[in-house]
Every structure is written in structure tokens, then in C-alpha cells.
Amino acid sequence: MKPAIRQARPEDAAVLQALRREAGWDADALPAWFEAVTRGERAMWVAELNGQLLAMVALDFFDADPEVADGNGTASVTSLAVTAAAARQGLGRTLTLFAEEQARSRGIRVLTLNTRPTNAAALALYRGLGYQAFKQQPRPWGEAVFLRKTLGTAR
Numbered sequence: 001m002k003p004a005i006r007q008a009r010p011e012d013a014a015v016l017q018a019l020r021r022e023a024g025w026d027a028d029a030l031p032a033w034f035e036a037v038t039r040g041e042r043a044m045w046v047a048e049l050n051g052q053l054l055a056m057v058a059l060d061f062f063d064a065d066p067e068v069a070d071g072n073g074t075a076s077v078t079s080l081a082v083t084a085a086a087a088r089q090g091l092g093r094t095l096t097l098f099a100e101e102q103a104r105s106r107g108i109r110v111l112t113l114n115t116r117p118t119n120a121a122a123l124a125l126y127r128g129l130g131y132q133a134f135k136q137q138p139r140p141w142g143e144a145v146f147l148r149k150t151l152g153t154a155r
């Protein structure tokens, strides 16, 4: 599967909301997300195949917890979701690696991620890419395990 990856646009909002609901997440944050993109605090991409939007990923450059994202050398890969119909075909890995390249090109040296401790698929994906857990803490949506990875220099 060779998806086309492009920046998310406000007109993607309805499809992104459906993608988030399918993942069991709320979709209320989308307008705020696009505002954060405009302020340069977030970057957001989608993957398409044959014109169909199948997945999304984002980078957050700021977080209330500077260990997660500090607006400087540490950023967070967030909001990764792949539609169930396209699961287990490499899209999640492709988008995470794409976010890493984007972070590296912006001078980010440490990438963090967080997910529920029960999310076996996400944890297997992230550990397979070299992310290591460093703490577990509640987030507004529930208990989260935090992982991080130091990015190497450009390949």
C-alpha cells in the first residue's frame, strides 16, 4: 500500500471526525486543532489511497507537560488513527515514520507518544519503532503510558 500523505485541510473535518469516532475517541477538538495548526503549534497530515482518506497523524509542538512537548526540541506524535478497513497494512507505521521525518526536519530531537496502557496494537507499533515507556500518568481522557525516542540525524 503506497498512500499519498498531505497536510490536513479544514474541509477534511467531517471525515476526520468519523475516523476519530471509529477509534472510540471524541471528535470535539477538531476546530481547535485547525486553529493550533494556524498558530504553528500543531501540524496535521492525512493519508489517502485512491482519493479516500484512510488515516491521520499529527505533531504537537507544545503541551502543558514540557516532558511531552516543549516548543523547542521535544514534540509529541498524536492523534494517529487508521480506519479499521485499512488496518494492519502498514499505514500506522508509515505515518509514524513520516511524522518522525517531519519532526527531524524541524529540528526536533526527542519525540514522545502517549496511549492507553491497554492499547496493545499502538504499543506494539511504537515499541517496534524504538519508542520506550518512561512514565504513566492520567490525561484528561484517562490513564496514559508515555513513550519517547531520541531521533537520529537525517538519514
Ligand SMILES: CC(C)(COP(=O)(O)OP(=O)(O)OC[C@H]1O[C@@H](n2cnc3c(N)ncnc32)[C@H](O)[C@@H]1OP(=O)(O)O)[C@@H](O)C(=O)NCCC(=O)NCCS
Pocket: 023, 078, 079, 080, 081, 082, 083, 086, 087, 088, 089, 090, 091, 092, 093, 094, 114, 115, 119, 120, 121, 122, 124, 125, 126, 128
Ligand atoms: C494502532 C493503529 C494506529 C495501528 O495502525 P495500523 O495501520 O493497523 O498498523 P500497521 O499495519 O502499521 O502495524 C505496524 C505494527 O503495529 C503492530 N500492530 C498493529 N495492529 C496491531 C494489532 N491489532 N495487534 C497487535 N499488534 C498490532 C504490529 O507490531 C505491526 O507490525 P506487523 O504488522 O509487522 O506485525 C490502528 O490500529 C488504530 O488507528 N487504532 C485506533 C486508534 C489508536 O489506537 N491510535 C494510536 C494510539 S494514540
